[in-house]
Amino acid sequence: MEKNVQISMLCQLYGKLLTKKQYEFLDDYYNNDYSLSEIAENNNITRQAVRDIIKKGEKKLFEYEEKLLFMKKTQNQEKKIQDILSELTKIKADLSDKQVAIILDEVKKELNCLV
Amino acid sequence: MEKNVQISMLCQLYGKLLTKKQYEFLDDYYNNDYSLSEIAENNNITRQAVRDIIKKGEKKLFEYEEKLLFMKKTQNQEKKIQDILSELTKIKADLSDKQVAIILDEVKKELNCLV
Numbered sequence: 655m656e657k658n659v660q661i662s663m664l665c666q667l668y669g670k671l672l673t674k675k676q677y678e679f680l681d682d683y684y685n686n687d688y689s690l691s692e693i694a695e696n697n698n699i700t701r702q703a704v705r706d707i708i709k710k711g712e713k714k715l716f717e718y719e720e721k722l723l724f725m726k727k728t729q730n731q732e733k734k735i736q737d738i739l740s741e742l743t744k745i746k747a748d749l750s751d752k753q754v755a756i757i758l759d760e761v762k763k764e765l766n767c768l769v
Numbered sequence: 770m771e772k773n774v775q776i777s778m779l780c781q782l783y784g785k786l787l788t789k790k791q792y793e794f795l796d797d798y799y800n801n802d803y804s805l806s807e808i809a810e811n812n813n814i815t816r817q818a819v820r821d822i823i824k825k826g827e828k829k830l831f832e833y834e835e836k837l838l839f840m841k842k843t844q845n846q847e848k849k850i851q852d853i854l855s856e857l858t859k860i861k862a863d864l865s866d867k868q869v870a871i872i873l874d875e876v877k878k879e880l881n882c883l884v
Contacts, residue, residue, distance in 0.1 A: 670836040721785035724839060731846075731883065738879050745869050754860050754869075764853050768846065 658684055660725075664715040667724050676711030683708055732769045739765050773799055775840075779830040782839050791826030798823055847884045854880050 655663075662684050669677045682688040682696075690708075694701040719725050742762055770778075777799050784792045797803040797811075805823075809816040834840050857877055 668837070671833075718786075722783070722839075724837075734879065734883060738876050741872055741876050741879070744872055757856055757859055761853050761856050764849065764856070768849060 661712060661715065663725055664719055667728075668715050668718040668722075671718060672711050672714060676707055676714070679704055679708050680711045680715075735765055735769050739769075776827060776830065778840055779834055782843075783830050783833040783837075786833060787826050787829060791822055791829070794819055794823050795826045795830075850880055850884050854884075 661680065665672075665677070665680050665684065669681075672680070679693055679697075682693050683690070688696075690701045690704050694704045697704070739762060742758060742765075745758060776795065780787075780792070780795050780799065784796075787795070794808055794812075797808050798805070803811075805816045805819050809819045812819070854877060857873060857880075860873060
């Protein structure tokens with residue numbers, strides 16, 4: 655996974671454990687595409703200070719993931735659901751029993767909501 | 770959910786964020802059914818000290834859950850998978866298409882592993 659995507663995901667999972675500033679800067683940098691200089695200017699601090707706060711926040715996110723593994727577990731779960739979905743698509747579309755077809759459609763929709 | 774069960778679950782999810790002692794005492798008390806006095810004796814400290822450490826650990830677990838909601842999310846996810854499983858059981862057992870029946874059995878088995 656690309657580092658940016660990874661940090662965005664970690665931020666979603668563990669963002670509430672960061673300080674308000676760490677969260678805001680990470681969110682601005684990784685999700686809202688602000689540059690370090692723009693964040694610095696918007697907050698009246700130096701570019702280096704922004705960089706330090708972001709680095710510290712990233713470090714904390716990776717430490718939480720190392721301990722709790724929620725990103726890894728979520729990804730494993732999603733992978734398994736994707737596998738189940740592809741199992742279900744092996745069932746031929748021209749099911750003679752229309753009731754079965756309706757239930758399977760519903761089930762696929764619900765599974766898709768979980769990934 | 771019963772408080773004991775809830776704390777056991779929170780301990781599984783967030784235990785790695787507790788101190789070693791907090792985790793050990795919570796585990797002994799809630800999962801291994803030791804009494805406060807027994808834990809005190811095994812660790813050469815007072816019963817009150819054990820109680821304080823356990824209370825502090827519990828407080829931290831609830832604070833993490835309040836912020837991260839992983840227990841709530843896990844339970845919601847499990848509930849949805851249970852619903853999907855009961856949808857699938859509506860499909861009559863005497864499916865004429867044996868291939869479909871085999872796939873559905875496999876899918877149900879995989880879904881059961883997720884709850």
